Amino acid sequence: MTRAYQCANVPGPHLGKVGTSASVASAIKRAERPVLIVGSELTNLNWALDLAKKQDIPVVATAHVAGMMREKGVDPDRVLGAIEITNLLKSPEWGGIRGEGQHDLAIFVDVLYYMEAQMLSTLKHFAPHIKTISLTKGHQPNADQSLPNLSEKKMIEFLAGVVEGLAEA
Amino acid sequence: MIKDGRFVIDNMENVVINIGKITTEEELDEQEWEPMGPTPKPGILSLRNWDHRLLKDFPPFYAPICDMCCLCTYGKCDLTENRKGACGIDIEAQQARMVLIACCIGTAAHAGHANHVLHELIRWRGRDHPIDLGPYIDVEAPIIRTVVGTIPKTLGDLEEILNYVNQQLVHALSSTHTGQEGSYIDFESKALHVSMIDNLAKEVADIAQIAGFDFPKGDPDAALIDFGFGAVDRTKPIIVFIGHYPAVSVATIDYIEERGLSDKIEVCGICCTAIETSRYSASAKVIGPLSMQQFFVRSGIADVLVLDEQCVRTDLLEEAQKTGAPLILTTDKICYNLPDVTNRDTDKVVADLLNGTPGVLISDPLKAAKVITETALKMKPKRDGLNHLPELEEVQKLAEECIKCGWCDRACPNSLPVKDAMIKAKEGDFGGLSDLFSPCMSCGRCESECKKELPIISMILKSAQEIAFGETYTMRAGRGPVLDTEIRKVGAPLVLGEIPGVVALVGCSNFPAGEVEVAKIAEEFARRNYIVVATGCSAMAMAMYRCEDGQTLYEKYPGSFDAGGVVNIGSCVANAHIIGAAIKIAAIFARLPLRGNFEEIADYILNKVGACGVAWGAMSQKAASIGTGTNRWGIPVIVGPHGSKYRRAYISNKELSEWELYDKRTGEVVEGEPAPEHLMYPAETMEEAIVLTAKLCIRPSDNAKGRQIKLSNYADLYKKYMGTLPPDLHLFVRKETDIPITMKGEVMEYLKEVGWKPRKAIGEPSRLVPEEEV
Ligand code: SF4
Ligand code: SF4
Ligand code: SF4
Numbered sequence: 001m002t003r004a005y006q007c008a009n010v011p012g013p014h015l016g017k018v019g020t021s022a023s024v025a026s027a028i029k030r031a032e033r034p035v036l037i038v039g040s041e042l043t044n045l046n047w048a049l050d051l052a053k054k055q056d057i058p059v060v061a062t063a064h065v066a067g068m069m070r071e072k073g074v075d076p077d078r079v080l081g082a083i084e085i086t087n088l089l090k091s092p093e094w095g096g097i098r099g100e101g102q103h104d105l106a107i108f109v110d111v112l113y114y115m116e117a118q119m120l121s122t123l124k125h126f127a128p129h130i131k132t133i134s135l136t137k138g139h140q141p142n143a144d145q146s147l148p149n150l151s152e153k154k155m156i157e158f159l160a161g162v163v164e165g166l167a168e169a
Numbered sequence: 170m171i172k173d174g175r176f177v178i179d180n181m182e183n184v185v186i187n188i189g190k191i192t193t194e195e196e197l198d199e200q201e202w203e204p205m206g207p208t209p210k211p212g213i214l215s216l217r218n219w220d221h222r223l224l225k226d227f228p229p230f231y232a233p234i235c236d237m238c239c240l241c242t243y244g245k246c247d248l249t250e251n252r253k254g255a256c257g258i259d260i261e262a263q264q265a266r267m268v269l270i271a272c273c274i275g276t277a278a279h280a281g282h283a284n285h286v287l288h289e290l291i292r293w294r295g296r297d298h299p300i301d302l303g304p305y306i307d308v309e310a311p312i313i314r315t316v317v318g319t320i321p322k323t324l325g326d327l328e329e330i331l332n333y334v335n336q337q338l339v340h341a342l343s344s345t346h347t348g349q350e351g352s353y354i355d356f357e358s359k360a361l362h363v364s365m366i367d368n369l370a371k372e373v374a375d376i377a378q379i380a381g382f383d384f385p386k387g388d389p390d391a392a393l394i395d396f397g398f399g400a401v402d403r404t405k406p407i408i409v410f411i412g413h414y415p416a417v418s419v420a421t422i423d424y425i426e427e428r429g430l431s432d433k434i435e436v437c438g439i440c441c442t443a444i445e446t447s448r449y450s451a452s453a454k455v456i457g458p459l460s461m462q463q464f465f466v467r468s469g470i471a472d473v474l475v476l477d478e479q480c481v482r483t484d485l486l487e488e489a490q491k492t493g494a495p496l497i498l499t500t501d502k503i504c505y506n507l508p509d510v511t512n513r514d515t516d517k518v519v520a521d522l523l524n525g526t527p528g529v530l531i532s533d534p535l536k537a538a539k540v541i542t543e544t545a546l547k548m549k550p551k552r553d554g555l556n557h558l559p560e561l562e563e564v565q566k567l568a569e570e571c572i573k574c575g576w577c578d579r580a581c582p583n584s585l586p587v588k589d590a591m592i593k594a595k596e597g598d599f600g601g602l603s604d605l606f607s608p609c610m611s612c613g614r615c616e617s618e619c620k621k622e623l624p625i626i627s628m629i630l631k632s633a634q635e636i637a638f639g640e641t642y643t644m645r646a647g648r649g650p651v652l653d654t655e656i657r658k659v660g661a662p663l664v665l666g667e668i669p670g671v672v673a674l675v676g677c678s679n680f681p682a683g684e685v686e687v688a689k690i691a692e693e694f695a696r697r698n699y700i701v702v703a704t705g706c707s708a709m710a711m712a713m714y715r716c717e718d719g720q721t722l723y724e725k726y727p728g729s730f731d732a733g734g735v736v737n738i739g740s741c742v743a744n745a746h747i748i749g750a751a752i753k754i755a756a757i758f759a760r761l762p763l764r765g766n767f768e769e770i771a772d773y774i775l776n777k778v779g780a781c782g783v784a785w786g787a788m789s790q791k792a793a794s795i796g797t798g799t800n801r802w803g804i805p806v807i808v809g810p811h812g813s814k815y816r817r818a819y820i821s822n823k824e825l826s827e828w829e830l831y832d833k834r835t836g837e838v839v840e841g842e843p844a845p846e847h848l849m850y851p852a853e854t855m856e857e858a859i860v861l862t863a864k865l866c867i868r869p870s871d872n873a874k875g876r877q878i879k880l881s882n883y884a885d886l887y888k889k890y891m892g893t894l895p896p897d898l899h900l901f902v903r904k905e906t907d908i909p910i911t912m913k914g915e916v917m918e919y920l921k922e923v924g925w926k927p928r929k930a931i932g933e934p935s936r937l938v939p940e941e942e943v
Contacts, residue, residue: 007579007618012236014249040854064856070892079891081861082853083813087230087820094824112681112853113584118232118813125233125249125260138584149579 005138005149009117016124016132019145021158024133025165027145028055031105031131033096037085038076039111040065043137047159048109049074055166058097060085062111082111086119090127107133108143117142135159202320206766209318210333213340213362219768220358220801222936223775226826227800227819227848229357231264234814238263241347256347265356266345268793268817272360273342275794276367278479279742280334282414283374285478285500287327289416289534290381296325300376303386305652311752311763312372312745316365318765324380327373334373337366357817364798365767367791372745379649382419384448384739389655389729391646391737392451396712396721398465399641400454402435406549407470408541410438411462411485412477413741415445417499420538421475422450434545439465440480441705441740447646448739455644457713458706460678460786463611464637466492467627469557473545475537478502479741480677480789482613486528492557495544496528499537504530511536519543523551558631559624561599567628568594570621577625580618582811583608583681587615587625599632606633607683644712645723647704647739651750653757655730659700660758664777666875668732669882670866671700673747673804676784676792678706679811686855687785688714691722691735693859697882698732699866702750705741706786744795748802751778768937775803776830776934777870779879781845781862782806785855787815796849805845805865807858812851819848823897830869833933840928842900844868856890864895869934873906881909884916899925 002018004010017023028034034055038048040063049069052059061069061076062085069076077097080088088094089106096103106123108116113136120142123132134146137155150158208215239245243255253259258266290298300321302309310321313330321327341363344350350359378384385391401407410418418438425434436453438446439462443455456465459480466474466485469492476485478500486505489496498507509530510518518529522544531537559567568591577587585608590601606629615625630637662668672694674687687710695701703711716725726735730750738746755761755773763770774780782799784792787808793815796806800819808815823843830841844867852858863883871879880901887895894912899920902908904927908916 005579006582006584007576009234011233012249013247014236062857063853064860064890066891066893067856067889079896081850081857083230083818083820083851086232087822088824091822112810114582115810115813115851115853118234118816118851121234121236122230122232125236126231128250138579 002139002148004117004141006114006117009114011121011142015141016143017145018139018148019133021161022165023145024135024162027105027131027133028107028162028166033101033103034105034107035060035097035103036107036109037062037082037111038065038109039063039082039116039136041110041112041136042068044109044135044159051163054163057107060097082115082119086122089123089130092129103130105131105133107135109135111136113138116140203762203764205318206762206764208767209765211316211362211767212337213359216362216767217358219771220361221354223361223800223848224354224357224819226936227821229265229353230818230820231261232813232816233260233264234816258351261353262351262356264816265353265360266350268815269341269356269360269363270345271790271815272364272367272794272797273338273345274790275792276338276363276370278791279367279374279794280331280338280370281502282478282742283334283370283377284331285414286374286381286416287324287331287377290377291324294324294381296323298324298380300324300326300380302379302650305654306387306650307653308753308756309650310372310376311749311756312369314763315752315765315767315770316369321376324377327377330369330373334366334370338363341366360797361801364794365801367794368745368748368798368802371742372749374742375649375739375745378415378445378742382415382449385646385648387650387652388648389727391648391728393643393723394447394451394453394455394646396455396457396642396644396709397640398456398468398470398638401437401456401470403470405433405435406472406545407435407437408473408475408545409456409465409471410436410442410446410475410477411440412481413441413445413479414477414500415442415449416534417475417477417537417541418442418446418453419449420534421541422446422453424538424542430542434542442477444647444705444708444740447644448649451646455709455712458678458684458709460610460680460684460706463488463613463626464630467557467630469494469555472548472552473497473541475499475541476503479791490527493552493555495522495526495548497537497541498528498530499532499534501532515539519547523547558627561631564599564602564628564631565594565597567623571595571623572621574620576618576620577615580614582610582612582614582679585609594628594632602629602632603636605629606636607685610678610680642712643721643723644709645728645737647708647737647743648728649739649743650746651730651753653753656750656753656757659731660754662732663754663779664758664870666779666868666871666879669697669699669779669863669875669879671702671750671778671780672862672866673780673782674701674703674707674711674785675705675744675747675782675795676707676786677788678710678786679788679809680710680786681810682855684710684713687711688722690783690785690855690859690862692716694862695722695726695733695735700730700732700734700736701726702730702736702738702747704738704744704747707784708737710786711735741791741795748799748804751780751802751804754778771801771803772935772937775936777868778804779866779868779871780804781865783858783862784812785809785858787812800848805848805850807861807865808849808851809858810851810853818850820850821846823900830931831935831937831939832931833935833939835932836939839931841869841931841934844901860886860890867901869931873904876901876903876907877909880907881912884909884912894919899923903928903930
């Protein structure tokens with residue numbers, strides 16, 4: 001069984017799936033209003049921005065990541081604390097980043113691992129209307145699906161696989 | 170039959186009898202100092218309306234860290250997907266219940282400390298020992314005045330307050346039993362209540378300490394204390410006190426002085442006992458915050474280790490034994506299955522310890538003082554020449570045993586790269602290990618995970634020896650309460666916003682990236698003329714930093730409660746004085762009556778006093794109750810990312826919230842602003858916390874000049890870290906005159922873009938329903 005990356009952080013009897021590149025790609029494809037939440041670990045920042053651009057997914061920059069994105073010439077759609085965006089996502093009446101309705105998929109990339117675990121827990125318990133994917137380094141059992149625990153090289157391959165999967169019709 | 174009333178007895182001057190209690194005239198005066206307010210000694214229900222109003226504006230946000238409950242034998246109960254426990258509880262109420270339990274534990278720890286120190290001081294000084302906080306503090310004990318409705322004059326008076334504390338704690342804790350409260354909102358209200366009681370207990374503890382130990386009475390120029398591993402003179406016998414309860418260290422310093430040994434022994438401390446000890450004697454050394462505990466013990470520098478209570482590593486007996494230092498326990502809180510030798514002849518106890526008894530428990534501080542000193546003197550020569558840390562060659566050899574499994578990284582709360590550091594050390598490059606010294610909190614979780622049983626903490630410390638042992642810093646001794654004279658000076662500019670805020674750096678050292686971040690937060694706000702106050706581990710963490718000019722923060726900035734000051738208030742219990750300062754602004758500047766008048770005072774603070782707590786390394790249950798209590802008084806708190814594991818925040822939702830306030834002047838409901846926007850907020854990074862701190866200091870009471878100053882700080886910091894103007898700036902601009910002059914052009918342009926319209930500033934902002942509506 002895949003354990004949480006921070007190995008004591010076992011939430012309970014119901015654990016999310018260990019994703020594959022294909023399963024992540026297919027969940028993103030199926031989503032009508034996904035949102036990408038990009039945090040302070042910065043490991044997969046470029047990949048995330050690329051994904052957002054190609055798939056036209058709105059980006060929320062947490063912590064002070066907006067500054068770094070802007071240095072790269074990318075303006076995030078919203079700047080919110082990790083807890084602020086989680087709070088908005090859990091309200092069914094929120095209209096979403098683009099005002100088109102509450103999101104149906106939240107993809108977390110690089111939010112500080114243990115804080116992300118908490119935010120995913122909130123969504124798991126209090127936002128049944130939303131699916132979650134974690135592509136932050138290390139397995140997150142509170143996400144509906146998340147990366148397995150991978151070496152850096154394998155993680156890059158995994159993420160490249162997601163992009164490939166999305167490119168397939 | 171004698172009816173209720175007062176009787177003056179002939180020939181007994183100054184004595185009046187109240188039926189049921191004999192009262193002196195002095196006490197009668199006392200009773201008249203202010204009319205009693207509506208809620209003296211509030212019970213759980215007394216301030217429930219206030220809590221519910223707070224929780225409406227700042228609803229609880231839950232992030233369960235465990236999906237289950239295992240508190241009774243029905244359990245474990247799975248609370249996911251709307252499942253209820255066998256007792257009927259749901260996941261939200263269960264989170265709130267766990268928060269309440271944490272707040273009760275925290276309150277119990279402070280109340281335990283208060284009970285303990287008060288009874289010891291009454292034994293030393295007598296019940297009639299006066300509480301005198303010096304000529305510059307008339308409004309002493311602001312929390313006691315506001316909550317209890319009395320003014321304590323003697324140590325004995327504090328006992329009655331603790332009776333009330335103990336009683337409230339019992340009621341709050343009892344409602345966490347299976348099958349009691351079932352509403353998360355009311356669990357939260359109880360958490361807020363018991364945490365206010367925590368604040369009260371801390372005030373009792375620190376007032377007792379100031380009176381009984383003659384600690385500084387709000388001295389802005391309190392002594393600069395030598396700080397850090399490097400400050401310790403290793404040629405002398407070294408005694409180290411760890412914990413929070415200062416009676417033993419104080420008694421030991423007295424014993425050492427009485428015997429003329431002051432220049433022959435080093436007295437040092439870790440965690441809050443260190444701060445307390447330095448409040449008593451400027452020659453005591455401070456090693457550092459809690460995060461330094463295991464590092465220092467491993468260094469083997471201590472000849473005797475003395476533990477009192479709270480936040481002490483529970484395996485220190487084992488660790489002390491490894492270094493050959495005897496362990497002396499001094500309170501009933503920590504017994505470690507060691508023999509209680511309080512009644513044994515002290516010379517015999519010293520002999521036992523020298524002959525290899527690993528540790529003892531001595532619950533009488535005066536006896537402990539003798540044993541500690543005599544043992545240290547005789548132990549020193551026996552321990553001279555012992556080496557406790559591996560040599561660098563040994564570190565390399567140990568690293569060679571590493572199998573690169575990576576479980577250390579996964580066990581580490583901060584996911585530090587221990588494995589990579591080991592791989593480097595194998596090659597003789599100790600840079601990776603030494604880089605871990607600053608962000609590592611010496612918790613030891615990596616070690617207990619390592620299948621190769623590598624002594625990772627010792628390896629880190631050895632690799633970082635030049636940083637660890639080479640530096641000496643300074644910390645200003647904890648000064649205690651803020652003076653009335655200081656409040657008189659800053660009250661108006663704070664309420665009007667011309668001093669942009671009070672930033673209170675408090676709490677433990679579970680930092681996401683080391684001590685340096687607390688220092689950087691402090692520096693950012695001191696430079697910007699905020700009042701920076703600090704307590705506990707954060708006050709110590711701030712000392713471990715040099716500004717660009719080489720000075721420590723305590724050397725560079727004055728210790729006065731004034732714009733641009735960096736003020737070490739004291740230990741955890743001294744946190745009461747930070748809330749106390751906010752209360753005193755209401756009392757001295759706004760002339761509000763304090764007595765039994767909690768709601769009005771908290772409402773004043775929430776709407777008018779631009780203060781923000783930052784508990785960047787909050788770890789303990791005490792930090793939970795400190796923070797939650799601070800919230801009940803209307804002061805927002807930012808915690809570090811680890812604080813998200815407290816399971817609960819108080820977050821507004823500005824896109825969905827209505828910000829309605831009352832204008833007390835007109836009694837009307839008026840459009841407010843998200844100031845403050847959140848009440849308890851975990852931030853992900855230091856930069857986020859800095860920007861948010863500036864924002865959370867904004868208050869509806871700011872005048873135009875004050876709002877300009879606050880907005881210019883907020884906008885400037887936002888730009889610095891996020892690269893643009895804040896996207897919520899329009900929410901805080903009431904009229905054009907609120908716009909910082911230097912940013913006028915770009916702000917006006919932005920306001921036009923978002924369709925901003927001017928609105929009225931609120932005359933007397935309040936969240937209390939005006940009386941005619943009640
Ligand atoms: S207290 Fe309630 S939820 Fe907890 S184990 Fe018992 S029945 Fe289950
Ligand atoms: S847990 Fe021990 S053996 Fe494994 S990588 Fe870490 S130091 Fe090496
Ligand atoms: S001792 Fe340091 S490196 Fe080890 S788990 Fe704790 S914080 Fe991490």
